[in-house]
Amino acid sequence: PERSARVSKVRPPLHQYIRKLLFSDLDKSSIEQVLRQLRKLPWNECETYLLKCFMKVHRGKYGQIHLIASLTAGLSRYHDEFAVAVVDEVLEEIRLGLEMNDYGMQQCRLAHMRLLGELYNYEQLDSSVIFDTLYLILVFGHRTAEQDVLDPPEDCFRIRMVITLLETCGHYFDRGSSKRKLDRFLIHFQRYILSKGALPLDIEFDLQDLFVDLRPKMTRYSSIEEVNAVLVELEEHERTVSTDKANSEKHSDTEKPRSRSTS
Amino acid sequence: MKGPLDRAKVVVRHLPPTISQSAFIEQIDGRFTGRYNWVSFRPGKTSQKRQSYARAYIDFKKPEDVIEFAEFFDGHVFVNEKGTQFKTIVEYAPSQRVPRQWSKKDGR
Numbered sequence: 016p017e018r019s020a021r022v023s024k025v026r027p028p029l030h031q032y033i034r035k036l037l038f039s040d041l042d043k044s045s046i047e048q049v050l051r052q053l054r055k056l057p058w059n060e061c062e063t064y065l066l067k068c069f070m071k072v073h074r075g076k077y078g079q080i081h082l083i084a085s086l087t088a089g090l091s092r093y094h095d096e097f098a099v100a101v102v103d104e105v106l107e108e109i110r111l112g113l114e115m116n117d118y119g120m121q122q123c124r125l126a127h128m129r130l131l132g133e134l135y136n137y138e139q140l141d142s143s144v145i146f147d148t149l150y151l152i153l154v155f156g157h158r159t160a161e162q163d164v165l166d167p168p169e170d171c172f173r174i175r176m177v178i179t180l181l182e183t184c185g186h187y188f189d190r191g192s193s194k195r196k197l198d199r200f201l202i203h204f205q206r207y208i209l210s211k212g213a214l215p216l217d218i219e220f221d222l223q224d225l226f227v228d229l230r231p232k233m234t235r236y237s238s239i240e241e242v243n244a245v246l247v248e249l250e251e252h253e254r255t256v257s258t259d260k261a262n263s264e265k266h267s268d269t270e271k272p273r274s275r276s277t278s
Numbered sequence: 279m280k281g282p283l284d285r286a287k288v289v290v291r292h293l294p295p296t297i298s299q300s301a302f303i304e305q306i307d308g309r310f311t312g313r314y315n316w317v318s319f320r321p322g323k324t325s326q327k328r329q330s331y332a333r334a335y336i337d338f339k340k341p342e343d344v345i346e347f348a349e350f351f352d353g354h355v356f357v358n359e360k361g362t363q364f365k366t367i368v369e370y371a372p373s374q375r376v377p378r379q380w381s382k383k384d385g386r
Binding site: 094099 | 289291318320333335371372373375376377378384
């Protein structure tokens with residue numbers, strides 16, 4: 016055939032070195048060393064490229080994504096702007112994924128959910144960011160003309176996204192206000208799940224595992240009407256609580272989040 | 279932690295892929311000079327395979343300035359030389375974290 020040989024991309028040595036560190040050297044035992052090497056890089060020259068590589072978490076092993084979050088935390092001490100950029104960038108990727116809903120990107124999108132959860136575990140973002148993202152996943156593009164493209168009725172990918180994120184960091188939402196926030200979210204999530212009708216078995220099993228893991232005693236509702244009733248009740252309750260709270264605002268208990276570092 | 283009313287960091291999305299940082303800053307300075315603490319610009323990309331918009335994060339000094347900025351810039355339309363239109367979106371950034379002013383100098 017008249018096709019010329021594929022030209023392989025030639026990367027500058029510095030980029031090659033960064034790729035070697037992140038994509039082949041990095042593992043549990045080498046992370047300290049990789050961190051030290053990253054700190055020695057000429058940051059002005061390669062910060063942008065490093066950010067790009069940090070977003071390629073789907074290239075590595077799924078079980079190693081926490082190492083990227085750990086590196087981010089390690090670097091934030093000296094390069095806080097970089098850690099901020101990592102958080103902003105992964106949130107943008109998640110948003111972009113919702114906007115495109117490209118089948119070919121699914122693996123990559125799940126890796127980003129995992130990274131977001133791990134960044135929470137390494138204290139690089141607040142729980143409010145996690146909950147905002149969870150709700151965004153449930154509602155993005157709904158009630159617009161594009162709903163059938165962005166979240167077609169038989170498409171269960173968003174359920175996968177939620178499962179992935181909560182598998183990664185949901186167990187930290189087990190006390191105080193974040194516990195209540197997760198309880199509330201899971202009801203909304205159930206409503207979303209029911210709107211999908213019958214689920215593929217693999218997703219159903221993962222959901223069962225997730226509920227057993229996070230809220231073994233929570234009822235799984237079987238009809239939208241039931242969930243709607245629960246949600247109405249919940250909102251009613253929240254309204255009375257917030258009026259009570261407004262009356263005794265000054266003495267509110269500030270819950271100190273407990274440390275999340277896993278390493 | 280910041281409450282919803284104190285949010286001052288915005289993300290400006292769907293900027294034209296070819297806009298440069300200086301061209302973007304030029305657009306917002308004049309009216310907003312001295313009213314923000316921090317800007318981070320992410321250039322876009324145009325290739326045949328995939329094009330991506332440019333994007334910017336801005337941390338304003340006062341939450342009220344976010345409103346004025348959104349009125350000024352949300353929906354702002356850029357037109358490139360081929361006549362393609364790019365309509366800017368201004369939103370609160372999902373993560374309100376901004377870099378510490380003083381970062382430790384890395385002794386390495």
